[in-house]
Amino acid sequence: MNNQELIARRLKTLGPTYQNFYDRPLHLVRGSGTALWDADGRQYVDCYNNVVSVGHCHPRVVEALCKQAATLNTHTRYLHEGIVELGEMLVERMPGDIEICIFTCTGSEANDLAAQVARHVSGQQGLIVTEASYHGVSELTRRLSTDSYPPEDRPDWLAVIEPPNLYRGPYHRDDPEAGARYLELARQELDRLEQRGYKPAAVMIDVAWDSNGPLLAPTDYVLGLCAEVRKRGGLVIADEVQSGYCRSGKDWWNCNNYGFQPDILTCGKPMGAGHPLALMATTRDVIDDYSRHYHYFNTFGGNPVSAAVGKAVIDVIESEGLLHNALETGAYLEAGLRELAGRHEPIGDVQGFGLFWGLDMVADRDSREPLSREQLRHLGSLIAEQGVITGTSGRYGQVLKLRPPLPFSRSDADKTVAAIDTALKGFSI
Amino acid sequence: MNNQELIARRLKTLGPTYQNFYDRPLHLVRGSGTALWDADGRQYVDCYNNVVSVGHCHPRVVEALCKQAATLNTHTRYLHEGIVELGEMLVERMPGDIEICIFTCTGSEANDLAAQVARHVSGQQGLIVTEASYHGVSELTRRLSTDSYPPEDRPDWLAVIEPPNLYRGPYHRDDPEAGARYLELARQELDRLEQRGYKPAAVMIDVAWDSNGPLLAPTDYVLGLCAEVRKRGGLVIADEVQSGYCRSGKDWWNCNNYGFQPDILTCGKPMGAGHPLALMATTRDVIDDYSRHYHYFNTFGGNPVSAAVGKAVIDVIESEGLLHNALETGAYLEAGLRELAGRHEPIGDVQGFGLFWGLDMVADRDSREPLSREQLRHLGSLIAEQGVITGTSGRYGQVLKLRPPLPFSRSDADKTVAAIDTALKGFSI
Structure with missing residues (x-):
């Protein structure tokens, strides 16, 4: 069934308490490691879902x-x-x-x-x-x-x-x-x-x-x-x-x-x-x-x-040495995020540890005025269009949350940083 | 590992809130349909576990x-x-x-x-x-x-x-x-x-x-x-x-x-x-x-x-027509239980519906004094020794509870009634 039909049937049967991420909800059909695929065959890097800690559908x-x-x-x-x-x-x-x-x-x-x-x-x-x-x-x-x-x-x-x-x-x-x-x-x-x-x-x-x-x-x-x-x-x-x-x-x-x-x-x-x-x-x-x-x-x-x-x-x-990977790849991801923060004014802060990072997004660096929940939702949608799945968090819904499965790789980190970079370039506050 | 070792390790790691059924806890290793097997290869009729509603390990x-x-x-x-x-x-x-x-x-x-x-x-x-x-x-x-x-x-x-x-x-x-x-x-x-x-x-x-x-x-x-x-x-x-x-x-x-x-x-x-x-x-x-x-x-x-x-x-x-089976086999089981109640004084009452029955066990039929939790636990153990798994319930822990998977058969019902019969013959209040 197509997404519009699925959304309508979902609302009818599950009611309004079931929320979707993103402006255009993702219809995911397959996962493996840190990769997810939607119904159109499009591949995504999963930089959000910690629940599948060892990666999607790990064969063991x-x-x-x-x-x-x-x-x-x-x-x-x-x-x-x-x-x-x-x-x-x-x-x-x-x-x-x-x-x-x-x-x-x-x-x-x-x-x-x-x-x-x-x-x-x-x-x-x-x-x-x-x-x-x-x-x-x-x-x-x-x-x-x-x-x-x-x-x-x-x-x-x-x-x-x-x-x-x-x-x-x-x-x-x-x-x-x-x-x-x-x-x-x-x-x-x-x-x-x-x-x-x-x-x-x-x-x-x-x-x-x-x-x-x-x-x-x-x-x-x-x-x-x-x-x-x-x-x-x-x-x-x-x-x-x-x-x-x-x-x-x-x-x-x-x-x-x-x-x-x-x-x-x-x-x-x-x-x-x-x-x-x-x-x-x-x-x-x-x-x-x-x-x-x-x-x-x-x-x-x-x-x-x-x-x-x-x-x-x-x-x-x-x-698979995933504790060590969280440290190593986490540090690599952090470096990429800090580099991004040096170039994009809306990234007010980079905070986190291991494979768990948040970008505190601001409308103004001096006042630290947070971006709104709606703006973050839109930013997440732009990043998803670039093929990377992220989430949001924070007291005001202002934090872009990165919390991938533990087998996250340097290549995944590169794609994530690049996707955020591109999304922020097309993002107006 | 043998049962004594397993019980000791279980108590050490899970603590005392984890209870076991029966005087001699069952160590189950395999299930299929309404049958369960213990570590010694002994087969049981499952007349208790409703959770596996369509039978243990249903292939579909x-x-x-x-x-x-x-x-x-x-x-x-x-x-x-x-x-x-x-x-x-x-x-x-x-x-x-x-x-x-x-x-x-x-x-x-x-x-x-x-x-x-x-x-x-x-x-x-x-x-x-x-x-x-x-x-x-x-x-x-x-x-x-x-x-x-x-x-x-x-x-x-x-x-x-x-x-x-x-x-x-x-x-x-x-x-x-x-x-x-x-x-x-x-x-x-x-x-x-x-x-x-x-x-x-x-x-x-x-x-x-x-x-x-x-x-x-x-x-x-x-x-x-x-x-x-x-x-x-x-x-x-x-x-x-x-x-x-x-x-x-x-x-x-x-x-x-x-x-x-x-x-x-x-x-x-x-x-x-x-x-x-x-x-x-x-x-x-x-x-x-x-x-x-x-x-x-x-x-x-x-x-x-x-x-x-x-x-x-x-x-x-x-x-598999399990709704109908619950009605038919349930009625067949009920008849067997009522026949038992006619012969065993401690069965004070048979109450239930479909594939969900309780025998309210009494020390005395006139006063309806309930059997104790300990007596019911012992009775359940005797029935398990006869190869049938039952449970207990009731405000005073006095009810022998029969609530099998829905594919329960007439043959299962016969074995259950026979096991309760034998157990009650060897049971002194």
Whole structure:
């Protein structure tokens, strides 16, 4: 069916909550590695989809999926090697004392459970996130996603702190005290939370501050925030759905790059490379405490097929050296983006790490006035016309987001930089 | 690895929240149709796992999964035929005005979203469930699952009504006024809810009352409850995760068997036959209202692979006549179970429909004193030793639950009845 018909039938059956990217929605039909093809046979470089962490339709992942799906797929109340082996592989790669894996199907489920566990273990109800945060779509994680509803609807138990954005926030990269200043802002919000009658159960840190950027936060801020929350009896939850699983190029988990040890770590999309598999991992003490009061059973989470896929993804990441590729190709991409920023006024800032970069787009470099969501959507469309798929992010929807599959190559990076270059040349603010 | 080692490694890595069925946990390694095999090569009849609705590892479902997984798997912000076609196939089979499909990965996510939508659309906050209900594991759906936490922790916005259990509840099958009496109990709880300051956003009806039974409720009660909630401004949510998808043998959805029209219908596990695919479906009016304020995006929900699987499951159900099989084989199984009940005192009641049956097990038929959870676990273990896999349910864990894949055969039913017979002969209360 043609795109106009597909769009009409889609709206009729799925309703208006289903959004499309781009001015002219893409109709994708095939993927392989970092390449995608549309219904007209046009090829694209995928510089956006982290979910397919090891690349689209990786043959080893597909093989593991098919083999197990043809053998057995049932739930975790029967014994099966797969989930135990996947759990052990993950625990080997986990930071610090994290040694228990609870599998879910989505990052929302993992973050929802993490918040429930933190409230139970701390005996406190307050939760802490940043402005313009995103942590999921369940009722609880939607409340934790301040980008998804108006500020006046925020519950009293929620403390919303300033994202540590060294370009766009109140304190900048050139200020050596920026970390301490962001921390002081957070302390003030924690005081206000307690004044409203709530002590913190946990701070949930998206270790990429994805929906704000991505951001590279000051280390002293991050460590200070963890210490401050713990001093008040709360836990530290590292939401590594976006930042983890080798994305940084330096470590499996971005919390290790900042040097903080979470009590709970969540990850999601990339661990199944497109198959619904997610994880809440924690310490033995935390789970023992929680388990004395509650059980948790997720019918689909960690089933034999999901476990087979999860194991294959880890194998591919390590046998293909994708951690190292994220570092090397990430640095190469960064250099290209910085060169672009030197030539294009609307690129106000280049911020990110590994294979996760954001271009903060501005109407004016001095005032840092952000481009609008509509302008970014149009820019993304122009880049897609050049054959490269990107996304948007940021507190004001002003960030061009680049977050490709981990096998992204130098050639892919070249094409991406060239496509943005061409699009910006044809782009008027 | 042997079972003892597997159990030890499982406890170490997954922690104590992961429970096993049976005294001697089953270590399953292969499945096909209604048959399962353990690591020792022993074959079992699966009389429990509804998730694999069309049978374990159905070749057409596996083929659809593998073909799409090898072609493209991405999210719903690009156009794709699969999700639209699946949505259209579902809408064709939906009750009444339900014509919009929002896909999620799990029943928890579907029910969580349904409750959020109902609260938004009604402008009211109260939610209504039964005692010993189960609707999911997210923070919100756990609150709606009164079987999972102590009564003293119930939020003020929750009305908990008596399950319409015509065997074990306060009003029995022989009372022609039982439906009206259960309805009156519900009305009283709705009054109490309003006295606590909450008008109802919705009643969430598990149309099998699975965690209580299953139950066959009085039709006048069900219709009266829907009318009562609507009179007070609330919506009706049919949770068809357990009861729907042809389980009843009479209709795709059990709400049609009662003759009520939900505003929102959710379904889950069986629609993906083991693949994480679930659904919140609703009317155009409801989604238009919700969409004016919120978007919903579930990265994995309705991706091309999930859609391919969902389409294959519907094709198999219809081409193999599984709705009819649920009716025919269900009636045959029922007859066998009723014959058993005539010979075994501990079977206090046989209740259910289609391919979903519960044996309410009692220590004494006159007092209806339920067997304990431990006794049921042991009984299930004895039945498993006879080569048949069953489950437990019920407000007191006293119901032996039979809820097989839909291709369950007469031969399977014979083996199941014989296994229960033998187990009960060797079972002392």
